[in-house]
Amino acid sequence: YDDRDGLIWMDGEMVNWRDAKVHILSHAMHYASSVFEGERAYKGKIFKSRAHSERLVASAEALDMPMPYTVDQIEAAKEETLKASGLQDAYVRALVWRGSGDDMGVASAKNPVRMAIAVWGWGAYYGDAKMQGAKLDIAEWKRPSPETIPVHAKAAGLYMICTISKHKAEAKGCSDALFMDYRGYVAEATGANIFFVKDGEVHTPTPDCFLNGITRQTVIGMLKDRGITVHERHIMPEELDGFEQCWLTGTAAEVTPVGQIGPHSFEVGELTRDIAKAYEALVRS
Ligand code: PMP
Known part of the structure; x- marks a missing residue:
């Protein structure tokens, strides 16, 4: 991604894509002092832009x-970067990190906090087979307890086990991995929240130790508007067998049907297709 034309917003200035570099002794490189946002623009407008900016600020404060x-x-900087990209439909990545300075230790309060925004085209997150039902592996790592790390921050450090688990899943021919949490409850995928359908009602894990995704909140609102009951609750892995449909939500994933999780199969049913279509219509409206 570093060798391409374009402009990246960095610390208040537009710099050439290839020149958007940081020093190797940046605090973030060594101690994961980095938070970010993933956003999508549709028809030249960033969906729920302000909610993403607010989460970015909250994540930085948490660290x-x-x-x-x-x-x-x-908001203004994202707008400017999106405009400069010339793209209508695009992915927007905002990043805040602690840079290099006088300190090289864990405590580096005086090192500058820096920010960058890059915009590029990013199609379906799970590839062209999106509507056929993604296959998920079950991750070996667990989403950690809120007492061990700031679990509600969109922080780089929380993605270490996501990368490991997704690599393992892909090596097995899966698109992603599903995490259980530290208590054993079903949690989320490596970059998306999860929903299940049973007897016309929807069940989704309580986001008490992982990101309460902006897409998740949007989709819950859409379901409630349709008069569909949504149970936000703790879900045991033993329950997976009893669910009929399953989908993932996320800015990048949008609404992606799930066809399989480990040995459990799900149909890409009417509600899943309906919500995926309605989400697509909403973000473009
Ligand atoms: N969980 C994780 C770990 C994520 O990376 C994401 C994507 N940001 C989500 C959930 C979904 O969040 P959102 O809908 O706000 O993109």
Whole structure:
């Protein structure tokens, strides 16, 4: 991704794509002091842009990184970067990290907090087979307890086990991996939340130790508007067999049907197709 034309917003300035570099002794490189956002623009407008900017600020605060920009300034910077890209449908990546400075230790409060925004085209997250039902592996790692790490921050450090688990899943021919949490409950995929359907009602894990996704919240609202009952609750892995349909939600994933999780199969049913279509219509409206 580093060798291409384009412009990246970096610390308040537009820089050439190839020149958007950081020093190897940046604090973030060594200690994961980095938070980010993944957003999508449709028809030239970022969907739920402000909610993403607010989450970025909250994530930075959770990692004790004083944000150098306000939500309004972040909004303007994302807009400017999207415009400069010339793209209508695009993925927007905002990144905040602690840079290099006088300190090289764990405590580096005086090192500058920096920010960058890049925009590029990114199609279906799970490839062209999106509507056929993704196949998920069951991850060996568990989503950690809220007492061990700031689980509600969209922080780079929380993705270490996502990368390991997704690599393992892909090596087995799966598209992604499903995490259980530290208590053994069903949690989320490596970059998306999960929903299940049974007897016309929807069940989704309580987001008490992982990201309460913006797409997740949008989809819950859509379901409730349709008069569909949504149970946000703790779900045991033993229950997977009893669910009829399953889908993932996320900015990148949008609404992606799931066909299989380990030995459990799901149909890409009417509600799944309906919600996927309705989400697509909503983000483009
Ligand atoms: N969980 C994880 C681990 C994620 O990376 C994402 C994507 N940001 C989500 C859930 C879904 O969040 P959102 O709908 O806000 O994109």
